[in-house]
Amino acid sequence: xxPNNMHHRRTHNLLLISKLxxxxxxxxxxxxxxxxxxxxxxxLVGEYIRRAKVSNVQVIFVSLETIKTPHEDITFIxxxxxTLQVWQKxxxxxxxxxxAQRKLLVFDSLNSLSSxxxxxxxxxxxxxxxxxxxxxxxAVYHTDSPVSSRQGDAYSxxxxxxxxxxxxxIITTHSxxxxxxxxxxxxxxxxxxxxxxxEGTEGIVxxxxxxxxxxxxxxxxxxxxxxxxxxxxxxLPYSSxxxxxxxxxTHREIVSLLEDHPLYRSAPPEDAGDTANGGESETTFxxxxxxxxxxxxxxxxxxxxxxxNGGVEGGRIxxxxxxxxxFDDEEDEI
Amino acid sequence: xxxRNRIPPTIEPFLRLPPETALxxxxxxxGCSVNWATTRFIGNLIxxxxxxxxxxxxxxxxxxxxxxxxxxxxxxxxxKTEVRRTMGVDVDKAxxxxxxxxxxxxRRPPSSLNGGGGGSAAGEEALLAEMxxxxxxxxxxxxxxxxxxxxxxxxxxxxxxxALNAVSAPSLARFVLKLRSQVYSSAVICSADAPLxxxxxxxxxxxxxxxxxxxxxxxxxxxxNARFVMSVRELDTGAAKDxxxxxxxxxxxxxxxxxxxxxxxxxxxxxxxxxxxxxDGVVKVFGRGSSEGA
Numbered sequence: 001x002x003p004n005n006m007h008h009r010r011t012h013n014l015l016l017i018s019k020l021x022x023x024x025x026x027x028x029x030x031x032x033x034x035x036x037x038x039x040x041x042x043x044l045v046g047e048y049i050r051r052a053k054v055s056n057v058q059v060i061f062v063s064l065e066t067i068k069t070p071h072e073d074i075t076f077i078x079x080x081x082x083t084l085q086v087w088q089k090x091x092x093x094x095x096x097x098x099x100a101q102r103k104l105l106v107f108d109s110l111n112s113l114s115s116x117x118x119x120x121x122x123x124x125x126x127x128x129x130x131x132x133x134x135x136x137x138x139a140v141y142h143t144d145s146p147v148s149s150r151q152g153d154a155y156s157x158x159x160x161x162x163x164x165x166x167x168x169x170i171i172t173t174h175s176x177x178x179x180x181x182x183x184x185x186x187x188x189x190x191x192x193x194x195x196x197x198x199e200g201t202e203g204i205v206x207x208x209x210x211x212x213x214x215x216x217x218x219x220x221x222x223x224x225x226x227x228x229x230x231x232x233x234x235x236l237p238y239s240s241x242x243x244x245x246x247x248x249x250t251h252r253e254i255v256s257l258l259e260d261h262p263l264y265r266s267a268p269p270e271d272a273g274d275t276a277n278g279g280e281s282e283t284t285f286x287x288x289x290x291x292x293x294x295x296x297x298x299x300x301x302x303x304x305x306x307x308x309n310g311g312v313e314g315g316r317i318x319x320x321x322x323x324x325x326x327f328d329d330e331e332d333e334i
Numbered sequence: 335x336x337x338r339n340r341i342p343p344t345i346e347p348f349l350r351l352p353p354e355t356a357l358x359x360x361x362x363x364x365g366c367s368v369n370w371a372t373t374r375f376i377g378n379l380i381x382x383x384x385x386x387x388x389x390x391x392x393x394x395x396x397x398x399x400x401x402x403x404x405x406x407x408x409x410x411x412x413x414k415t416e417v418r419r420t421m422g423v424d425v426d427k428a429x430x431x432x433x434x435x436x437x438x439x440x441r442r443p444p445s446s447l448n449g450g451g452g453g454s455a456a457g458e459e460a461l462l463a464e465m466x467x468x469x470x471x472x473x474x475x476x477x478x479x480x481x482x483x484x485x486x487x488x489x490x491x492x493x494x495x496x497a498l499n500a501v502s503a504p505s506l507a508r509f510v511l512k513l514r515s516q517v518y519s520s521a522v523i524c525s526a527d528a529p530l531x532x533x534x535x536x537x538x539x540x541x542x543x544x545x546x547x548x549x550x551x552x553x554x555x556x557x558x559n560a561r562f563v564m565s566v567r568e569l570d571t572g573a574a575k576d577x578x579x580x581x582x583x584x585x586x587x588x589x590x591x592x593x594x595x596x597x598x599x600x601x602x603x604x605x606x607x608x609x610x611x612x613x614d615g616v617v618k619v620f621g622r623g624s625s626e627g628a
Binding site: 068109 | 354355551604
């Protein structure tokens with residue numbers, strides 16, 4: 001029952017993440033990446049862009065905090081250097097070019113937009129104005145950067161709350177070493193450790209193990225068109241060797257479920273699997289029962305069996321006189 | 335070569351010339367100053383240009399580099415003494431050779447700051463524009479001497495502008511970006527005391543004040559864009575005679591943009607170690623539990 005369920009979930013969710021990352025069938029028009037200092041969303045954005053280039057999707061990178069893009073062959077719009085009207089027009093212009101081609105619009109950080117007084121209230125409207133059947137949106141938001149409340153309305157929800165409602169997929173990034181440390185603590189019933197800003201130690205900005213070199217963990221929440229949500233944790237290996245990945249990419253999915261990762265997989269299920277399958281053969285004793293033994297065992301009538309059938313009121317004493325017992329009338333009368 | 339010995343070998347790779355457009359973030363707390371590292375960073379960049387025909391000629395960092403230091407809370411005299419004391423480098427001489435320039439906003443504060451324009455959008459605009467003008471003019475002067483050299487911009491405590499309520503965090507971040515785009519690479523020095531970062535907490539007990547929010551937003555954003563974050567803090571167990579503090583080097587959010595192989599080759603991995611600044615200015619970095627001399 002359980003392994004079958006797991007198998008089904010694995011197949012289904014791996015197909016889903018592959019569809020999302022490859023931008024197939026416009027699976028998610030608006031993907032929001034929530035990252036933190038402990039795990040930057042940049043490798044995930046890089047993965048999206050790499051796959052977009054493989055499948056011939058045009059990438060438009062709107063930069064609000066990046067000076068020079070590390071990716072080649074993409075349309076780069078340095079929005080931080082321009083006014084809202086200027087870069088809005090630049091985006092609109094680049095969306096018009098080859099309008100039939102599928103496009104991926106990337107925002108490297110929404111934080112400055114959501115804290116600037118001119119854009120914070122209309123940010124959801126601004127972003128959704130870019131989305132079209134051929135254009136999907138990928139935006140990063142740094143969750144640990146507080147929004148300046150200088151000009152904000154104290155009673156309206158924060159821009160990120162609105163964005164979370166709007167987004168069709170929300171991916172939160174975690175550092176693999178931190179996820180493992182938390183799990184190890186949980187398994188020993190310890191308090192899970194905090195990292196970076198949450199450590200609460202003066203002077204600490206980032207935790208050790210932040211921004212792991214080889215991999216990151218994605219916590220995904222995807223909303224289907226029906227409204228049903230799918231939640232899953234994935235493991236994304238990260239490699240700077242871009243050329244090697246592209247060739248192998250078309251054949252094999254590199255993302256896996258977090259539970260399937262050898263360093264994360266918990267020990268107990270593995271043990272359970274062992275006893276179920278090969279446990280019997282590992283001992284010289286026959287621990288099972290033969291058919292006859294089973295039948296005999298079923299035939300045994302347990303003592304006091306009739307008491308269990310009910311129908312007998314109160315404290316009746318069930319006692320069979322043995323031959324050695326000496327029945328005493330007087331004692332019984334007392 | 336003498337300058338090389340003044341830098342602890344463990345952290346030497348971090349204080350070399352950063353790759354193009356990279357940002358280094360140095361953070362300190364009130365009880366623990368990071369200036370021993372920043373002066374070494376500055377001195378290292380200036381001296382590396384002098385070693386051009388020297389031993390490390392195969393290294394990219396040997397290419398001529400200059401430092402443009404923009405200081406908000408410390409004056410020229412401080413930097414001059416400190417760089418000489420820690421690295422044995424004469425800043426004045428380097429300035430004459432066009433390898434060092436200082437924009438001293440402590441001694442010569444921008445006039446817009448005095449005008450009391452702080453807080454309003456127009457005042458903020460004028461202040462940032464004025465500061466940008468003076469920084470860019472110093473940059474031009476450096477470029478006039480030697481156009482081929484790679485200028486590294488060092489911003490010393492720009493977060494004081496937030497504390498003065500003169501600018502907002504998004505404007506200051508944009509200001510830093512504008513400056514960064516005009517130089518080869520840059521470093522930002524910030525304070526990371528607990529109150530300045532309290533607003534970055536997911537669920538603060540008390541609503542943060544505007545200044546707390548602004549400083550936290552600025553610092554967190556810089557860390558997101560940094561290649562490496564070098565932060566120092568006091569020892570958890572209190573002051574000690576033979577330990578000045580704890581040094582932590584972590585990868586910032588932009589560590590992904592340059593090649594992993596390069597970082598590995600340079601020995602750029604995260605680390606946490608103790609350090610001690612001795613009376614004569616010599617710094618030793620050592621692991622927990624090992625003896626100071628290690």
